[in-house]
Amino acid sequence: MKKIRLLLALCAIATAFCALAFVNNVAAIWNWWAAFLAAGGDTAAFSAKAPGVIPWLDWTAVDYSAVTTFIPTLGFVCMTVSLARMARGRRFRAGDFPFFRGSDQLNVALGLFGTLWGIIVIGYFQLDTVTMADLMQCLHTALFSTLMAVVWVFLVDRPLVRPLFTRLLESSGLAETDDGDLAAAVDRLVVRLGAASDAFERRQKEFEAAFEKRAAEYAAAFERREAEFSSEFERRRGEYAAHFEERLAKYESEFEARQKEYKEFFKREMDAMERRAKDAESARLATEERLARVAAALRGV
DSSP states (O other): OHHHHHHHHHHHHHHHHHHHHHHHHHHHHHHHHHHHHHTTTOGGGSOSSOOOSSGGGGGGOOOTTSHHHHHHHHHHHHHHHHHHHHHTTOOEESSSTTSOTTHHHHHHHHHHHHHHHHHHHHTTSOTTTOOHHHHHHHHHHHHHHHHHHHIIIIIIIIIIIHHHHHHHHHHHTOEEOOOSOHHHHHHHHHHHHHHHHHHHHHHHHHHHHHHHHHHHHHHHHHHHHHHHHHHHHHHHHHHHHHHHHHHHHHHHHHHHHHHHHHHHHHHHHHHHHHHHHHHHHHHHHHHHHHHHHHHHHHHHO
């Protein structure tokens, strides 16, 4: 029982952490969709990364379908509830313990849902404003949800968690015997896992085809916008050059006219100064002549 209580405490802590990450992921999705819808799909009008309500958990909000945080939350909730019942002496059958029947299919289905959702969201972007960061965000949503489902079902659930809890049930004496045909159950499980694997591969191929199609459309749109920009740039540069030449010719014409006016003004001023100088010289000569006559008259007296 001590081991059960220790595992119960660890699972409760993991459940709380995953639940906070899930809530933060949902808040980030809500904020992102609010900004996305307000911008009308124009990603240039808002940031591609939306914050959640718990900043130190924003690193977990990489999946905008919330599947990546929901799958471990659901798994740890099931483990915590099962351990709590075991601590009270409840007996269980080892089959799907500590999860419920169909949990594998549900997790795989959630992973496929995240994949499809990541592909669907791409279609709501405006192709003339979508960036590689936006496509990578949708790719993260598609791949992280699928990765979490595959890792949880095939690397955590089946090979680790269920054997551990089965041994825990047997060691604590809480395992119920099952008179059913175990071989038939195993066969059914193998068939279901094979069908789930085939469905996963089919969905993966569909996603890759859709992603390649979207990437080609984005490349074509980018080339078209680049050609339009180059054409507009050349046209604006031609208009600017023509306008500059026109203004330059106008300035040169005005400069020549002002230069001519200044030359005429200075010529008139110089002529006037020369005339005043001649008049002054004439007045000086006349004054000297009068003085000479006065002096001569004074000498004759």
